[in-house]
Amino acid sequence: MSYHNPYTPPRKSATFDDYTLAEIRRAAATGIYDIRGAGTKRKVPHFDDLLFLGASISRYPLEGYREKCDTSVVLGSRYAKKPIVLKTPITIAGMSFGALSGNAKEALGRGATIAGTSTTTGDGGMTDEERGHSQTLVYQYLPSRYGMNPKDLRRADAIEIVVGQGAKPGGGGMLLGQKISDRVANMRNLPKGIDQRSACRHPDWTGPDDLEIKIMELREITDWEKPIYVKVGGARPYYDTALAVKAGADVVVLDGMQGGTAATQDVFIENVGMPTLACIRPAVQALQDLGMHRKVQLIISGGIRSGADVAKALALGADAVAIGTAALVAIGDNDPHWEEEYQKLGTTAGAYDDWHEGKDPAGITTQDPELSKRLDPVAAGRRLANYLKVMTLEAQTIARACGKNHLHNLEPEDLVALTIEASAMAQVPLAGTSWIPGKGGF
């Protein structure tokens, strides 16, 4: 009997998938690792893996549009003479002028101001435009100290000491030469056209004991007026939070691995740091263990996209959240409107992440004056304000359904998890069970 080998389809390796193969070829051809913007693209346990329970017989809901559900938040009440009061707990994260165009920074300031929230400077210092257009502006104190000066420190509303970022805990930054305009170069005291490294460690302190002294210095310089935030990447959230509190922080900003970046090695973005979901409970636990929950406020960032994400972060114990990527999308980043140009850059709307190259068709992550002009800061600011308001409404809708008259009254008991991983990380029961992995002995 003759035997015919039936057709077997070609099989690609799960380990060496198309993307991986392409990366190997790219590295071999160029001799350089991939640097890109945005956050991790791999799938990690996230807020999508949590659900709210809503009200039932034992808990009654609040009437939508009628019964009040407060969204305000006070940040910096621990030591600062002038704490920050925001109408919504959704803040705009630190993104540098340099990485972003002047128009983009202005749009962020305008949008945040309309929505009653704060915006944040970034590596590279404070520009007059963003100060002028931001009612509440947080001034970042970064390892590079680019643009750092006492006048801006005094005209800021709060100071954020950046220890790390979720996209790259332990990593510095790099603004490539092609993005350095005269103005950016001048603000950073460096010649034009050279790569500007941002240090990964602060030049004049190391460790929690020094941090305490550094915080004291900044308070003395600003006469104890401004709230002092400490921002850390999601690495060791329990200890980092505890140490920041011990060092005297008013606010802890905790940025999970999904957090965006302007430019970092892809290998770093994808392989270092913990998912946002895994960071929140340990940080809240640290605050509770120290009797500081709600006294030192916790701001969570890294992959916040909707009012549901906000509500979930708050239910797990955060006081506020910060958004980076989503704010850029709201003002026009990766908009299909520019598809033809994305195609020319070898990418597509939704996947464009070469933010460090300064060729952004949407005029946001660029210093090119022609491209920057494409972004109308007033219209873009309006879009951001709309988006912030929608997110706030969404979070309120959920909170009312859970019977809460303040977003801060949301609690872990309002949540269940869809997966075992999310259940373990968020420490809420797997849906339909009373099981939380790691709790109760197994």
Added chain:
Amino acid sequence: MSVSVKRESLEAMRTFDLATTPLRELNSALHTISPGANDTNFEVVNPRGSHSVAVGIDQPVVVDVHGSVGYYCAGMNDGGNVTVHGSAGPGVAENMMSGTVVIEGDASQYAGATGRGGLLVIKGNAASRCGISMKGIDIVVHGNIGHMSAFMGQSGHLVVLGNAGEALGDSIYEAKLFVRGEVKSLGADCIQKDMKPKHLKLLADLLEKAGVTDVKPEEFKRYGSARKLYNFNIDNAEAY
């Protein structure tokens, strides 16, 4: 400009005894000087290693600190003339904008870190990372400096009358370094450069500003960036 500052009048001198007065009162008084005021002379006694002494000065005040200070003395100084008659802890004159800070004794790590302007004179030795990430400040050290000094130095001048420790000027940008004694080793991308007449002149001015009279510019060697690491190149990866 000379570092010995003449006092307007003795009556206007205000003394803060940090053994009995909280630091807050000193810094607060320094911050509430109005431009053109004449009560601009301050004396600090018993600093006993206090941190953040005389930080955030933004007027041309004169501060004399009698004793040694802890971290960040004269941090972010913008226009003040601060003299420490003792030694200084880490980060003295960090991020200075303008003015003069003189340390009669030694200075610990990160002296003048990220400084953008003004003059820092250390009459003794400075520890490691002196002038780290300097961005325009002038630093003159009479003694020796420790390792990794002027790391990532962007601009400004570091003048050392004594010796420099390991990895001087590592990853340096445009800061200019002048060392009179031995340099234990140079850091990545830092090289010795020619002393041209314009550099001798520059150095002579710096020495004069710092009140150094007994050494000559010709006794120094100049160091700065080879500018090979300015734009990333994979074949330079071993340099880091």
